[in-house]
Amino acid sequence: MAPSQRMMSAHAQPLIRATDLRVRIGGNAVLEHINFTISPGEIVTVVGPNGSGKSTLLRALIGAIELNAGHIQRQSDLRIGYVPQRLHIDPTLPLTVRRFLNLPKRHREADIQQALERAGIASHRDAPMAGLSGGQFQRALMARALLDRPNLLMLDEASQGLDQTGTADFYRQVEEIRNALGCGVVMVSHDLHVVMRAADRVVCLNHTICCQGHPEDVSVDPEYRALFGTDDEEALAIFRHDPHNHPHDDTEAQS
Amino acid sequence: MMLDDFMVRAALAGLGVVLAAAPLGCFVVWRRMAFFGAATAHAAVLGVALSLALTISVFAGVLAVALLMAIVVNLLTDRGYAMDTLLGVLAHAALAFGLVAVSFITDVRIDLMAYLFGDILAVGRHDLAIIWGGAGLVLLLMLWRWQALLTATVSEDLAYAEGFDPRREGLILTIALAIIIAVAIKVVGVLLITALLIIPAAAARPFSTTPERMAGGAAAVGIISVITGLLGSWHLDTPTGATIVCSATLLFIFLNVASIVKRSSEAR
Numbered sequence: 001m002a003p004s005q006r007m008m009s010a011h012a013q014p015l016i017r018a019t020d021l022r023v024r025i026g027g028n029a030v031l032e033h034i035n036f037t038i039s040p041g042e043i044v045t046v047v048g049p050n051g052s053g054k055s056t057l058l059r060a061l062i063g064a065i066e067l068n069a070g071h072i073q074r075q076s077d078l079r080i081g082y083v084p085q086r087l088h089i090d091p092t093l094p095l096t097v098r099r100f101l102n103l104p105k106r107h108r109e110a111d112i113q114q115a116l117e118r119a120g121i122a123s124h125r126d127a128p129m130a131g132l133s134g135g136q137f138q139r140a141l142m143a144r145a146l147l148d149r150p151n152l153l154m155l156d157e158a159s160q161g162l163d164q165t166g167t168a169d170f171y172r173q174v175e176e177i178r179n180a181l182g183c184g185v186v187m188v189s190h191d192l193h194v195v196m197r198a199a200d201r202v203v204c205l206n207h208t209i210c211c212q213g214h215p216e217d218v219s220v221d222p223e224y225r226a227l228f229g230t231d232d233e234e235a236l237a238i239f240r241h242d243p244h245n246h247p248h249d250d251t252e253a254q255s
Numbered sequence: 256m257m258l259d260d261f262m263v264r265a266a267l268a269g270l271g272v273v274l275a276a277a278p279l280g281c282f283v284v285w286r287r288m289a290f291f292g293a294a295t296a297h298a299a300v301l302g303v304a305l306s307l308a309l310t311i312s313v314f315a316g317v318l319a320v321a322l323l324m325a326i327v328v329n330l331l332t333d334r335g336y337a338m339d340t341l342l343g344v345l346a347h348a349a350l351a352f353g354l355v356a357v358s359f360i361t362d363v364r365i366d367l368m369a370y371l372f373g374d375i376l377a378v379g380r381h382d383l384a385i386i387w388g389g390a391g392l393v394l395l396l397m398l399w400r401w402q403a404l405l406t407a408t409v410s411e412d413l414a415y416a417e418g419f420d421p422r423r424e425g426l427i428l429t430i431a432l433a434i435i436i437a438v439a440i441k442v443v444g445v446l447l448i449t450a451l452l453i454i455p456a457a458a459a460r461p462f463s464t465t466p467e468r469m470a471g472g473a474a475a476v477g478i479i480s481v482i483t484g485l486l487g488s489w490h491l492d493t494p495t496g497a498t499i500v501c502s503a504t505l506l507f508i509f510l511n512v513a514s515i516v517k518r519s520s521e522a523r
Contacts, residue, residue: 064415082416089409093285094463104406104417128464154416 014039015078015152015184016061021070023053023060030056032208034070040151043178043185045195045215048205049227054188055085057205058156061186081150081183083141085157095129097121101144111147119143135162146177153177155187167191171198192228261376266485268378268386269499272439273451273477275390278397278470279431280452284460285408286428290339291328293449294346296436298324300353300445303370307360313370314385314437321433324349329429373444373496375485382441389438393431400427405466443496450500455480458507461514476506 014037021034030053038044046054059065061072062082089095101112116122119139124132132140138158145153155174159167175198178185189195196202196215203212210223218224283292299317306316324345331341357367369377378386397404407414407421414421432452439448459472484499491498 059412059415062412062416064412080416080418082413084410084412087410087413090285090287092457092460093408094460094465094469095409096464099465100409103409104402104414104419106402126464 013075014073015075017073018061019070019073021057021060021072022068023056023065024068025056029207031060034060034209036061036203036209038152038184038186040184041178041182042201043174043187043199044201044203045199046186046188046203046205047190047192047195047228052206054205055156058082058154058186058188062154075151078152079148079150081145081148081153083138083145083153083155083158085160085188087137087141089129091130096126097129097132097140098125100129100140101147103144105148107147115143115147134160135166138162146181149181151181151183153181153183153185153187155185155189157188157190159189159191171195174198261378262485262489264378264380264383265375265495266481268375268383268442269481269485270478271383271386271390272435272442273455273481274474275393275397276435276439276451277455277474277477278401279393279428279435280456280473281459281466281470282404282408282428283432283449283452284456285466288428288432289449289453290342291325292432292436292452294328294342294349295321295324295432296445296448297346298349298353299436299440299448300370301349301356302353302437303440304353304356304360308356313440314389317440318433318437320349321436322430325429325433329426369444370440371444371446372494373440373442373447375442375495375499378441386438386441389434393434396427396431400424404428443499447496447500450503451477454500454503454507458503458510461511476503476510480506 016036016038018034018036021031021036022029023031034057036057046057048054056065060067062080063072097116098112101107101115107115113122113125116125119142121132121136121139121143124136124140129137129140138160142155142158153174159170162170174185174187177183187195187199196219199215201212202215202218204210204218204221204224204227206227210227211218211221213221283289298320302317302320303313305320306313309316328338328341328345336344354367366374403414403419404424404427406417407419407424411421414424435452436445436448439451443451455473455476456469458476459469463469463472480499480503484502485495487493487502488495488498
């Protein structure tokens with residue numbers, strides 16, 4: 001294991017603890033020997049090359065994938081707000097934004113309105129989901145995930161379809177949500193630059209967890225460098241030159 | 256008087272089936288289960304043969320075979336053959352074996368046409384009780400699981416994340432489908448059952464903005480189809496089940512054309 005691995009919030013009971021997961025799909029080992037925990041208030045980002053099993057890991061954690069080995073322990077009152085990578089709604093299914101937000105639980109009209117306003121899509125309340133732009137669709141997914149006040153938010157490439165400013169706003173919003181709800185956040189992302197800033201812990205995945213820990217430690221880890229090369233100096237620069245946004249301070253202040 | 260007793264019974268039988276078929280048919284459309292529905296319905300012929308051979312009620316025999324068929328399909332998918340190939344094999348195998356099995360039953364002269372195309376005008380009080388019992392059960396299942404079914408239809412992963420198993424919801428739909436087929440065989444017959452599921456739902460789609468409105472619209476289209484179909488077959492002396500499906504199809508065409516006209520006039 002990498003030297004950068006460190007214990008996170010040891011005193012808080014983890015929301016999910018996955019032990020020695022193994023997932024095979026069509027004979028291919030997608031995940032091997034995954035040990036993973038996520039604790040309340042913690043933002044964990046999963047990075048890794050395409051096809052490294054990032055989405056599979058999230059889907060295994062929500063219980064959507066049969067495990068070939070290992071087990072997953074979930075906290076008893078776990079409420080997951082899940083934002084999938086993409087969602088195809090069959091064109092024969094008429095679904096307004098408001099109706100989508102009322103799945104699977106119905107919420108009070110005032111709560112729906114508030115969630116839509118916060119997401120900036122209040123004017124699209126009665127629009128069909130199919131008519132939304134990529135960014136609006138993503139915000140609707142996020143608004144739905146937050147309505148039930150989750151204690152674990154899971155975001156799979158949730159910033160895709162957003163431009164650079166949108167992406168930066170998005171991750172700021174994730175931190176705000178974490179601070180407001182005290183929820184754990186697991187996200188999968190390609191945006192190494194921004195991700196490095198927003199995370200308390202980075203998990204570098206390539207079928208197995210090759211290294212994990214504080215973003216600054218992971219980014220100098222040889223395993224990480226082997227996967228992503230050294231062309232993310234820029235990411236490190238952003239990270240190092242922005243002490244005000246140092247995410248780790250946040251966690252320590254809380255714990 | 257036109258509304259003789261058998262016409263009232265026929266109307267009530269048809270209404271029971273289309274009311275339950277409306278929400279279920281929407282899911283068949285949304286989840287692209289049309290062929291699955293047709294295949295399960297074809298298997299009903301085997302159920303008819305078995306129930307005649309074993310002298311049990313046709314309803315029970317058809318329900319059992321339809322359920323068995325649905326479960327076998329569920330078990331065999333993702334095991335090497337595509338769903339539609341598998342359905343093609345099982346549906347026609349069940350139909351063919353059913354037809355052969357029926358020919359062995361020599362002591363009872365049965366009117367196979369009545370099972371293939373339905374015999375709604377011959378619905379008795381006992382049939383009505385079974386139809387409304389089954390339809391009521393399907394409606395209750397739909398009401399009970401509505402939100403969960405919708406979530407699982409939108410995305411299986413969302414359903415998992417919310418803590419329920421989409422496979423279980425799929426199984427509930429399968430059971431509801433088997434019940435509808437078993438009760439509708441008397442009304443429209445095995446060959447036209449899927450039409451009553453799909454056509455009203457598809458007809459309601461253009462003017463629906465929410466899933467609930469589509470289910471309500473499908474029920475309305477179904478009710479109008481049953482009534483106009485019965486009246487039409489009375490006046491034109493045509494097969495009743497087929498006339499009901501023709502009515503539904505005309506409504507489907509009318510509503511879709513109306514929607515296109517409305518949209519193009521709005522765009523102008």
